[in-house]
Amino acid sequence: MSRHLRVDPIACTGHGLCAELFPEWIELDEWGYPIIEHGPIPEELLAHARRAADACPKLALTVSAADQRAGSLNGRRSSKAADPSRAR
Amino acid sequence: MSARRLLAGVRGDAPLSLAGHEAVHGPAPAPGPGPGLIEAAQLAGLRGRGGAAFPTAVKLRGVASQRSPRSVLVNGAEGEPLSGKDRVLMRLAPHLVLDGAMAAAAAVGAREVVVAVRADGAGAVESLRRALAERAGDPASTIVTVPVAYLAGEESALIRHLDGGPLKPVVVPPLPFERGLRRRPTLVQNPETLAHLALIARHGPEWFRGLGTPAHSGTALVTVAGEVARPGVQEVACGTPLDAVIAAAGGATQALRAVLIGGYHGTWIPARAIGAVTLDDEGLSAYGATLAAGVVVALGESACPVQELAQTMWWLAEQSARQCGPCSHGLPALAAMLAAIASGTAPPDAGDRLVLWGKQVTGRGACRLPDGAVRFLASGLRVFAAELDEHARRGPCRACPKPTVLAAPAGRRVAA
Numbered sequence: 426m427s428r429h430l431r432v433d434p435i436a437c438t439g440h441g442l443c444a445e446l447f448p449e450w451i452e453l454d455e456w457g458y459p460i461i462e463h464g465p466i467p468e469e470l471l472a473h474a475r476r477a478a479d480a481c482p483k484l485a486l487t488v489s490a491a492d493q494r495a496g497s498l499n500g501r502r503s504s505k506a507a508d509p510s511r512a513r
Numbered sequence: 514m515s516a517r518r519l520l521a522g523v524r525g526d527a528p529l530s531l532a533g534h535e536a537v538h539g540p541a542p543a544p545g546p547g548p549g550l551i552e553a554a555q556l557a558g559l560r561g562r563g564g565a566a567f568p569t570a571v572k573l574r575g576v577a578s579q580r581s582p583r584s585v586l587v588n589g590a591e592g593e594p595l596s597g598k599d600r601v602l603m604r605l606a607p608h609l610v611l612d613g614a615m616a617a618a619a620a621v622g623a624r625e626v627v628v629a630v631r632a633d634g635a636g637a638v639e640s641l642r643r644a645l646a647e648r649a650g651d652p653a654s655t656i657v658t659v660p661v662a663y664l665a666g667e668e669s670a671l672i673r674h675l676d677g678g679p680l681k682p683v684v685v686p687p688l689p690f691e692r693g694l695r696r697r698p699t700l701v702q703n704p705e706t707l708a709h710l711a712l713i714a715r716h717g718p719e720w721f722r723g724l725g726t727p728a729h730s731g732t733a734l735v736t737v738a739g740e741v742a743r744p745g746v747q748e749v750a751c752g753t754p755l756d757a758v759i760a761a762a763g764g765a766t767q768a769l770r771a772v773l774i775g776g777y778h779g780t781w782i783p784a785r786a787i788g789a790v791t792l793d794d795e796g797l798s799a800y801g802a803t804l805a806a807g808v809v810v811a812l813g814e815s816a817c818p819v820q821e822l823a824q825t826m827w828w829l830a831e832q833s834a835r836q837c838g839p840c841s842h843g844l845p846a847l848a849a850m851l852a853a854i855a856s857g858t859a860p861p862d863a864g865d866r867l868v869l870w871g872k873q874v875t876g877r878g879a880c881r882l883p884d885g886a887v888r889f890l891a892s893g894l895r896v897f898a899a900e901l902d903e904h905a906r907r908g909p910c911r912a913c914p915k916p917t918v919l920a921a922p923a924g925r926r927v928a929a
Contacts (some may be wrong), residue, residue, distance in 0.1 A: 433684055434837035435879050454873040456842035 427465030428488050430474050434458075436485035443486050447477035459486075516724055516732045516750040519708045523605045528640045531647040534608040541612045542714055544619030551577065551620055554710060556718035558730040563588060563666065563703030564778070564805040566794060569710065572700060575690040576621040579698030585618045586675075586694055586701045587628040589637065590659050592666035593776040594828075595919070596808045598734035599704045601746040603630060603637035606708065607644035611651070613707030616714045618652050621700050625653045628704075629671060632658040663777070663832035667880050668701045670834070681834035682880035703806075705734050725751035729793035733807050737762040739918050740769065740813035751804070752793040755782070758809060767813040771896050775805035777825055777919065778885025781896040801892060810918065817912035818897040819904045822890060823851035824920040829886040840883040843874035847890060854901055857908025864901070867894060 430450060432443075439457040449470055450462045466474050466488070478486040522529055522537030529537065544550075555570035576583055587610065591599040603610055614626045630637050641656050660680060664670045667682050672693050674680040693699020702710075709731055713721050725731045729751040735758060738744045742763025749758055755772065759765055772782045774792075780802035782790055790796060794803045812821065830844035847870055853859035860866075871887040878884070894901065904910065 434839070434877055435684055437838060439838045454839060454843075454877075455846070455870060456838055458838035458842075458877070460873065460877070 426490055428471060428474065428490065429463075429465060430461050430478070431487050431489050432459055432461055433485045433487075436483045437481075438483055438485075440482050442480045442482070443477040446480055447473045450474065451477065516753070517748050518712055518724070518732050519602060519606060519609060519705065519734060520748045526605075528605050528607060528643070529609075531608055531644065534606070538609065538712070539715060541616070541711065544616045544714075546619055546622055549620075550616055550710070550714055553713050553718050557709075557713045557721040558718075558728075559706065559709055559713060559721065560729075561703055562705035562709070562733060562806065564593075564775070566803060566805070569702070569706055572690060572702070573617065573620055576623070576698050576700040579691060581622060582625075582697055583621055583623040584694045584697045584699045585614055585621070585623045585626045586668075586672070586689070586699050587614050587626065587704055587707060588666060588668060588671060588701050589628060589630045589634070589704045590665035590671055591631050591634070591806075592661075592663045593778075593806055593808055594663070595736060595738045595776055595810055596806050597736045598746045598807055600631070600634040600637045602708060602734060603628075603634070603704050604640045607637075607640045608648070609708040609711050610704045611641070611644055611648065611654075612714070613704075613709070613711035614654075614702075615651050616711060617700055617702060617707060623652065623700060625655075626651070627675065627694060628654065628656045629659045629675065630656060631661050631665060633661055634658070663829070664834055664880070664882065667882070669880065672699065672701075679834075681836055682878075682882075684879045726791075726793045726795060728795045729804070733792070733804060735792065735804075735807035735809050737809045737811070739773075739811035740766045740816075741811050742766055749792060752791050752796065754788075755790040755792055755809070756788050758792060759787070759811060762811075765811055765813070767815055769811050770814050770816065770818060771812045773808070773810040773812065773889075773919070774800075774802045776808035776810075777829060778881075778889055779805060779808065780888065780892040783896045801888075812918055815912060815915070816918055817855075817910055817915065818893065818900050819851070819855045819910075820913055820915075821917050821919050822893040822897065822901075823848060823855050824917045826851055826886065826890060828920040829882070829889075833882060834880075837878040837883075839874045839877040843870055844883060844886055846870055847874070847886070851890075854905045855909060855913060857904060857906070859905055863905060864894070 444451040444453045451459045474488050478488050551570050551573045559569040560566040589599045659665045670682045689699045689701050722730045732748050736746050769784045773779050826848035830848050833840045835841040874883045875887050
């Protein structure tokens with residue numbers, strides 16, 4: 426099963442350890458918050474992903490099975506509009 | 514351009530009583546469980562009128578498939594500052610909104626209905642209260658007021674607030690249709706959407722499709738603001754030309770520079786395109802816009818668009834719940850850079866930075882506040898490129914000190 430990295434944007438406070446531990450997949454934005462590559466993590470990088478997730482002091486980073494996206498404000502139309510799990 | 518369905522029978526400023534309402538629309542069919550209404554909503558092509566245009570039938574089905582007990586939340590928070598249509602509808606046609614809410618509750622098997630109205634919508638609240646008192650046999654219904662704030666209409670923030678928490682979004686999923694009010698599966702719908710649903714329950718999907726376009730069916734309430742003679746709420750068939758809507762608002766009071774469609778998360782349409790645009794999502798897609806919650810703001814030649822962008826970005830930055838880093842840092846940074854451009858003090862790479870930061874902020878919040886702010890900004894950068902460049906090189910223009918049309922104190926510029 427493919428694995429993805431997901432950050433909880435509310436929990437994340439921008440320590441930035443993840444980007445140091447897993448630069449192949451994570452870069453920091455202008456303000457030090459992680460920008461995470463979309464898509465499945467290649468098998469050979471999975472150990473790095475887990476290490477980055479484990480190192481997060483806020484437990485904001487998780488390796489998960491599904492590429493779940495955050496919802497929307499007042500919402501704009503979702504790209505997958507027919508799927509109720511993506512509503513609003 | 515008479516396309517009155519939701520506002521049919523409304524005379525002047527008087528709310529329709531139950532008798533008046535039934536004289537205009539006929540009695541509501543007995544609400545029932547099961548697929549009937551959901552099927553009808555699907556065939557009608559009804560989409561949410563709160564901004565997201567999400568298919569109503571999909572949402573109804575999503576809640577109906579969850580465990581009991583379930584709830585219906587009417588989202589009348591109307592956080593968009595220049596929108597007034599939900600308050601107008603709830604005030605003047607409260608029974609139509611309630612008919613829709615009750616029909617939806619029956620269709621999804623909900624036993625309670627909560628109507629959330631923004632705190633300055635006293636007329637809407639009073640009208641709904643009176644209407645509820647006139648009705649019999651409805652499920653338990655409550656009317657609550659919610660603070661006037663941009664995020665009040667963000668459904669996860671609204672639910673968190675109504676459950677006793679702060680008015681701040683949460684990370685989803687789970688979405689409200691799985692876990693909403695008091696952790697119950699909750700159907701969250703805009704008042705206008707429910708009013709349309711009430712008419713679909715009466716007249717059927719074919720009737721609904723009798724107005725609008727095949728891809729964007731029915732009518733829509735729009736709130737026209739800015740440089741028009743008679744700002745306010747109109748009901749129009751989806752697909753109505755933009756210039757006809759401006760004309761119906763008494764026409765522009767000066768030469769227009771641009772029109773903003775969709776509010777503070779919306780998209781700018783340049784003046785030269787006003788005669789070519791129709792108000793439906795297909796017609797608007799050529800400009801990267803959607804009708805969203807139907808806000809139409811006419812910006813005159815006398816306004817400074819750079820100030821409109823800069824001050825609105827400040828306003829949006831202030832509306833952030835400041836929970837997510839990219840939003841709480843990114844929006845003020847974008848606003849500050851725009852202010853620097855407006856005053857002619859920006860660094861040479863200001864434009865590139867706006868684009869880069871906009872990309873970095875998008876999609877990285879728990880809610881879509883930052884995404885919408887960036888969409889608003891990005892279309893502004895395209896449509897007002899010349900004015901931005903002029904300010905960056907020469908500093909403030911003569912219109913800069915004037916009060917802006919957008920980012921005005923809530924409710925000041927639109928009759929609601």
